[in-house]
Amino acid sequence: MAAPHSPRTDDWWRDAVIYQVYPRSFADGDGDGTGDLAGVRARLPYLAELGVDAVWFTPWYLSPLVDGGYDVADYRTIDPSFGTLDEAEKLISEAAALGIRVIVDIVPNHVSDQHAWFRAALAAGPGSPERARFHFRPGRGENGELPPNTWPSQFSGQTWTRVADGEWYLHLFTPEQPDLNWAHPEVREEHEDILRFWFERGVAGVRIDSAALLAKDPALGDFVEGVDPHPYIDQDELHDIYRSWRAIADEYGGVFVGEVWLPDSERFARYLRPDELHTAFNFNFLACPWDPERLRRTIDDTLAEHAPVGAPATWVLCNHDVTRTATRYGRTDTAFDFATKRFGTPTDLALGTRRARAAALLTLALPGSVYLYQGEELGLPEADIPRDRIQDPMHFRSGGTDPGRDGCRVPLPWSADVPHAGFGATAEPWLPQPEGWARYAVDRQSTDPESMLALYREALLLRRSDEGFGDGPLAWLPAADGVLAFTRTRGPVCVVSLAGEPVALPPHERLLLASGPLTPDGLLPPDTAVWLRV
Helix, strand or coil: CCCCCCCCCCCHHHCCEEEEECHHHHCCCCCCCCCCHHHHHHCHHHHHHHCCCEEEECCCEECCCCCCCCCCCEEEEECCCCCCHHHHHHHHHHHHHCCCEEEEEECCCECCCCCHHHHHHHHHCCCCCCHHHECEECCECCCCCECCCCCCCCCCCCCEEECCCCCEEECCCCCCCCEECCCCHHHHHHHHHHHHHHHCCCCCEEEECCCCCCCCCCCCCCCCCCCCCCCCCCCCCHHHHHHHHHHHHHHHCCEEEECCCCCCHHHHHHCCCCCCCCEECCHHHHHCCCCHHHHHHHHHHHHHHHHHHCCCCEEECCCCCCCCHHHHCCCCCCCCCHHHCCCCCCCCHHHHHHHHHHHHHHHHHCCCEEEEECCHHHCCCCCCCCHHHCCCHHHHHCCCCCCCCHHHCCCCCCCCCCHHHHCCCCCCCCCCCCCCHHHHCHHHHHCCCCCHHHHHHHHHHHHHHCCCCCCCCEEECCCCCCEEEEEECCCCEEEEECCCCCECCCCCCEEEEECCCCCCCCCECCCEEEEEEC
16 A cells, blocks of 8 residues: 655645546446446555645536536435445545545536426426526517527537426536526525535535636626626626635635636636635646747746736646647647537647656646646547547537547556456446557556656656745746746756757756656757756
């Protein structure tokens, strides 16, 4: 069993490395083809050896799994496919014993259409108190046959669905995910109780899904492109909600990370004021192309927008919604955008992997906290899922043009020479593993000092042991065209080359870590990063 490391105290979240677990695809403990809490518990020593400070779980609650668990039927019950509440409590305790905190995912914008509240709303009929918890409205047109407004969906397709009695209900995502009415006091009270429920079970924090979408314009007026304020994104009423949440978190010493997608940096920073959320995801960095000028500008902008409120930045290369880094960085267009995802986009996987290794050292050297999506430490590429095996609703709601997000959700390979690459003992995994997936297996990479896993393990060990990493100032250094170079207070220098030819390293005392080999004469090759002691 891995030896525990001492858990971070006080403001641990300001410079933590947080590992994202997508439970269906992490490890299958009972052999039914679906990842579960038993599988995670068995692999906790792996996470401790990797060196992460916390684990964030995407939803593990009771759910029909129409949208991968983001359609929640009961926030206080673990879905049977994952295990039980007792197992979740044991997992939280066992992780803590290894120095690893647990962060759970709360989905406050909507619930499942199988949630007791929504079933009661359908049964109660128009004008009932049960329907007031949601957004039910009569339709437009002569016979109410048209949706109440023209709001765009967060997925493709309609945002309103008509029920048998003629009313329509709002769903910014799929019809199986009806939006809650956050102007209703019972909705607020329920979610405050849910937060307490999980904090009392020992979780260290909460990730808030779609955090900028909860409050809606009460008039439900039509959406007009380019006209502010947006009718359902970044409404001012949200801040009162999160101030009340922060008071609860402070009772338990818990932290929040919000999924906040906003182009306006000033409005984004408002969510990070000292009495609201602790941190928010940095999507501009995640979506940024592998380009030196764009990366430097994104890093500068990120640090600048966090500075006025004293919040730490977060850095992430990939998550359960985004094309895998090794694949994306091998494409002609290395940026990420949901609107441009298409089947058959070619990639140079060797190039993408080399860049992903360099990006790992870049990301881990930046000030703030880092989120590491499961499998990134193995260098997993995006998988091509056969069309008849795709499950993601984004694919179906796009009319089949979008491949969806299943390609980054394929079950992990643990052991190279056993069925299903060691994900589970018997049944075929819920998503098919590509041919050759075993070459990325943990056991094979663990014995290879040049593997992606070895790189991440060494980088996380250095980051934890060197006080110069984590939260704190960053200072850019003079560098050749196409090269990013910066230093950290009392810490190392990070140099990342995106130039087209090898470049000289700055004077240094010692090479701490490199994402790839230097040239025979000691130059830094293209798409390579190093940490230096100067």
